[in-house]
Amino acid sequence: MNYKEIIQKLPYTKPFLFVDELLHIDENGAEGSYTFDANSDFYKGHFKDNPVTPGVILTECCAQIGVVALGIYLLNNEEVTMGENVQIGLSSSEMEFLVPVFPNEKVVVSSEKEYFRFHKLKCKIKMHNSEGKLVCKGTISGMLKSNKNG
């Protein structure tokens, strides 16, 4: 499965898709990038007259690239046939935020798998900005299951 196919399998769409490109994916982790669209609705309110990307959105971006894209890749490897639907649920996240991300900034997310067992994928995640500074880091886990037979 190539990177484009993985992105197509992601169960998100605008305005809640936070993955532009996958740069690398293997058994142990994933790396991908996203550029925050300055027209996103949340900038109108976070904060008043001072747009900064909300931490929850950074976490979501980390989860989509680092956990969900990786999970789709791992499920695809694990199972002979994969149904169209992947059931996904975020089960926990613990994040630290170090540097703000402003509209139009491009970030790179990289994840490192801790384990994927009994449908639970737990990863260590880091997000860097275009200057190479660490934006946020933490641990995110999700439950992922592919519905066989569609």
Added chain:
Amino acid sequence: MTGTEHYQKLHDIIKIYLPEDVSAEHISEESHLINELNINSANLVDIVLDVEDAFDIRLENEDMDQMETVKDALRIIDSKLSDK
């Protein structure tokens, strides 16, 4: 290790993953992990992984499916240990 020691070890693992509104006193051999102790499926995975480390055994998907009560878990642990 005796049966009581197994129970104690398992009890100490489960305790970590109880939701805030369930106290450790609620744990008994008959307790249903999900329905009575309110442990969610993600934390059930953590319990299973901790059990693997604590008892030095490896559990499979079938074991996970059968693990409904504390007693079920003890039975599975015992059978894995005796297979070693």
